[in-house]
Amino acid sequence: MAVFESTYPEIEVSTQTITERVFAGLESSPDKMVLCDGVSGAQLTAAQFMLQVKQLAGGLTARGFGAGHVVAILAPNCPEYCVIFHAVAWAGGTVTTLNPTYTAAEVRHQLNDAKAEVLFTLPSLLEVAESAIEGTAVEETVIIGSADNTTSMADLMAEPLDEQVAVDVSTHTVVLPYSSGTTGLPKGVKLSHQNLVVNVDQTIAASGFCEGEVAVAFLPFFHIYGMSVLMNMHLARAGALVTLPRFDLPLYLQLCQDHRSRRLWIVPPVALALAKYPLIDNYDLSSVEQVFSGAAPLGAELSDEVAVRLNCQSVQGYGMTELSPVSHASSNESAKAGASGLALPSTQCRIVDTETGADLAAGEAGELWIKGPQVMQGYLNNPEATAETLSSDGWLRTGDIAVIDDEGYMTVVDRLKELIKYKGFQVAPAELEALLVAHAAIADAAVIGLADQEAGELPVAFVVAGEQAPSESEIKDYIAENLAHYKQIHRVYFVAEIPKSASGKILRRLLRDELNA
Numbered sequence: 411m412a413v414f415e416s417t418y419p420e421i422e423v424s425t426q427t428i429t430e431r432v433f434a435g436l437e438s439s440p441d442k443m444v445l446c447d448g449v450s451g452a453q454l455t456a457a458q459f460m461l462q463v464k465q466l467a468g469g470l471t472a473r474g475f476g477a478g479h480v481v482a483i484l485a486p487n488c489p490e491y492c493v494i495f496h497a498v499a500w501a502g503g504t505v506t507t508l509n510p511t512y513t514a515a516e517v518r519h520q521l522n523d524a525k526a527e528v529l530f531t532l533p534s535l536l537e538v539a540e541s542a543i544e545g546t547a548v549e550e551t552v553i554i555g556s557a558d559n560t561t562s563m564a565d566l567m568a569e570p571l572d573e574q575v576a577v578d579v580s581t582h583t584v585v586l587p588y589s590s591g592t593t594g595l596p597k598g599v600k601l602s603h604q605n606l607v608v609n610v611d612q613t614i615a616a617s618g619f620c621e622g623e624v625a626v627a628f629l630p631f632f633h634i635y636g637m638s639v640l641m642n643m644h645l646a647r648a649g650a651l652v653t654l655p656r657f658d659l660p661l662y663l664q665l666c667q668d669h670r671s672r673r674l675w676i677v678p679p680v681a682l683a684l685a686k687y688p689l690i691d692n693y694d695l696s697s698v699e700q701v702f703s704g705a706a707p708l709g710a711e712l713s714d715e716v717a718v719r720l721n722c723q724s725v726q727g728y729g730m731t732e733l734s735p736v737s738h739a740s741s742n743e744s745a746k747a748g749a750s751g752l753a754l755p756s757t758q759c760r761i762v763d764t765e766t767g768a769d770l771a772a773g774e775a776g777e778l779w780i781k782g783p784q785v786m787q788g789y790l791n792n793p794e795a796t797a798e799t800l801s802s803d804g805w806l807r808t809g810d811i812a813v814i815d816d817e818g819y820m821t822v823v824d825r826l827k828e829l830i831k832y833k834g835f836q837v838a839p840a841e842l843e844a845l846l847v848a849h850a851a852i853a854d855a856a857v858i859g860l861a862d863q864e865a866g867e868l869p870v871a872f873v874v875a876g877e878q879a880p881s882e883s884e885i886k887d888y889i890a891e892n893l894a895h896y897k898q899i900h901r902v903y904f905v906a907e908i909p910k911s912a913s914g915k916i917l918r919r920l921l922r923d924e925l926n927a
Contacts, residue, residue, distance in 0.1 A: 411760065412769035417818050418755035421611055423783050427574050428584060428606040428642060429496045433460055435646040444645060445489035448626060448652045448665050454489050459645075461570065466497035469566035473550075475528050477502030477575050480586070482526035482548070483632065484508040484517060484535055486655035490554045490563060491631050492641055494530050499584050499603070502575030506586040506598065507632035509912060510535060517542035523791060524586050524598055533557040579603040586790060587634050589731035598790030599634075599731045609734040609784040610643045612754040617702070617727070618741035621648050623672050626665045628654040633913045634735040635705055640675055659683055663693040670697040677705045677914025678712070681724075682847060682854055685715035686876070698722045700742055704729060705913040707822045709844020710748030727751055728822060732799065732806055734784040738820050748844075749819040750812075757782040760805065761814055764826060775823050778812040779805045811838070828918060830859035831866045835896040839869070839918075842899065845892055846871060851880045856908045856916045860901070860925060868900040872921055875904055 424431065436444060440457035447453075454462070470476045481498045483505060485491055498505045506524040508517055510532075521529065521542060530552045531539045539551055553560045577584075584603045588596040613619065625644055629636035644651050652665050657680065666674065676684070681703050684690060701716050703726040717724035723742045728750035729735035737759075740751035753759050760779040761770040770776045785806045788796035799807055811823040824838035831837075839857040846855035854874040859867030873885065880888075882902040889899050909917040 412771060414753065414759040414761070414772075414814050414818060416753040416755055416757045418616060418752070421608065421615060421755040423604060423756075424607045424611065425579055426607055427499060427577060427579055427603040428610075429463065429499045430574055431607045431610060432496060432642060432645045435648045436460060439648055442648070442650070444650045445492060446650065446652045447489055448654045448661065452489065454493075456648075459489075459493065462493045462567070463496045463500055464570035464572060465567040466493060466563070467501040467571040467575075469568035470497060470501050470503065470528070471571055471575075472568050473566070475501075475503070475550075476571075477577075479528070480504045480506055480524050480526045482506045482508055482521055482524065482529045484510055484512070484529060484531040484539055484542075485554055485632075486510050486532075487627055487631050487636070487653040488554065488655065489653060491653070492645070492651070494554075494563070495585075495631070495637075495641070500574055501571060502577050502582075504583050504586060506588075507637065509630070509632055511912070512538070514538050514541035518544070518546060520588055520596070520598075521546040521548055528552060530554060530563065536560070577603065579607070581787070583787060583790075585637070587632070587637065587731050589634075597792050597795055600787040600790055601734055602787055605734040605784055605786065606638060606642060608756070609638060609736055609754075610646050612756065612782075612784060613639060613643055613736045613739060614647060616736075616739040616741065616744075616752065616754045618743065619643065619647060620672065622650075623647065624650045624652065624669045625671055625673060625675055626654060626662055626669065627651045627675075628657045628662060629675055629677070630912050633705075634731040635675075635677075635729070635913055638735055639704070659687070659689065663690065663695070666695060666698070667693045672697060672699050674698055674701045676701060676703050678703055678708050679854065679910060679914050681708055681712055681716050685712055685719050686853060690719065695720055700725060702727065702740075704736075706915050707750070707824075707840045707844070708748075709840075709848060711844060711848035713747050715848070725751065728810075728820065730808060732786040732808075733780060733782075734786065737780045737782065737784065746817075746819045749815075749821045751820065752818050753780075753820070754782070754784075757784070759814060759820065761812060762807075764811075772814055772816045775811055775813045777826055778808045778810050778820070778822075780808060781805050828858075830857075830869050832859075832869060832896050833865050837867075837869050837897050842869060842871065842889070842893070842897060843916075845889065846873065846885070849880065849885070849888055851876045851878050852885075854908045856918065856921060857899070858918050858921050858925070869898065870901040870903065870925070871899045872903045872905050872908060874907060879904070
């Protein structure tokens with residue numbers, strides 16, 4: 411077995427719960443602002459946050475929704491989200507996090523699968539919530555704020571629960587985010603306290619994260635990137651978060667300027683904006699030392715554009731929900747353009763041939779397999795999917811095609827299931843997309859395979875034009891100048907926007923549906 415070992419020293423696996431880990435980072439600065447609502451300006455100090463967590467944990471316990479129970483959150487980012495998450499964890503319960511843009515049917519599916527008994531939401535989402543809970547185990551809907559004839563979050567505040575409810579940190583599932591994994595419909599990912607805590611510590615060690623950093627948090631807390639890298643890591647390192655319920659570029663830039671953010675946590679669509687939008691020049695971002703992109707591959711050209719535009723380092727990392735979420739990261743001292751960085755401490759990797767199952771050497775492309783203490787426990791209620799994703803000896807099959815060079819830097823080539831087969835050649839959409847968005851007249855792009863009787867699949871592009879739209883022939887000539895014959899674009903479709911998930915991943919299924927229609 412050819413195993414790529416982390417270049418970092420091994421990390422100690424903590425016995426703390428995720429909330430104990432967060433509190434440990436905050437206790438030395440009780441009067442420091444740690445949470446701020448970016449829209450209203452409302453703030454919580456470390457002491458206020460910890461007290462509210464304990465009061466809500468006490469209230470949940472008093473109502474019978476504490477230890478051993480599942481609580482769902484259907485809300486965008488706000489300071490209260492962090493309080494609810496950690497109150498449930500402190501009370502010995504399990505949180506399941508829902509996308510606030512879900513339909514009632516999607517919410518209902520997750521509530522049923524996770525067996526949630528309480529649902530926290532906002533007044534604006536109450537109609538969806540009330541429809542969604544029909545036929546589920548949810549006994550109470552709790553409103554963040556207030557609404558007529560409902561229980562408010564304030565109503566649940568009770569005598570503080572002073573001590574963490576005892577749990578086995580290695581086996582207790584503290585959170586159930588949902589992910590499609592390598593295939594199929596969304597599945598509940600079982601993450602333990604130990605998964606979350608060790609990944610916070612691993613990411614701090616590998617990213618060069620400094621104590622007290624302030625970040626503007628638009629990356630959704632319901633998604634593992636926002637949940638772990640922003641909410642938990644910042645609080646655990648005595649940092650602060652300014653929450654945004656959705657991405658708003660002018661407001662985001664204003665808040666980054668006002669709070670003197672050292673690091674911008676982003677996804678590739680935001681990298682495009684930072685690199686290309688004239689609006690950026692209206693703000694003082696001189697405090698920014700690093701832009702860190704995750705959730706989807708970021709091409710070297712676009713990464714370099716961001717670095718030049720903001721006069722800072724532009725790096726990226728790699729992860730997935732099943733990895734709690736980070737396995738690779740780059741710091742300012744360990745960055746390589748286009749690469750996702752080095753394996754985190756205590757993280758092992760393999761590159762496996764998708765046809766033969768044989769291990770591959772440095773420089774060869776195959777499926778990335780990962781092993782480490784951040785690997786999930788498995789999928790909820792789905793042993794078949796767990797067995798497909800986790801090997802019997804603990805290796806996680808990521809479903810991503812990657813290369814690891816002789817220095818240990820990992821670069822994602824593409825998703826295994828998204829490779830385009832053109833006349834026997836494998837074409838990676840990510841490579842074409844990175845080149846397309848590097849074109850000065852292209853604002854965004856996505857590439858998928860179009861079924862073809864002769865070739866198998868033809869690479870076709872969906873393009874969002876910039877201010878001066880290029881022609882289809884100009885785009886094809888541009889690709890021809892830069893890539894091999896089998897990687898050429900055969901058709902170009904000009905669209906208003908590229909459909910993407912909340913975490914920035916291209917929703918290729920919607921593009922395929924559009925073509926088929």
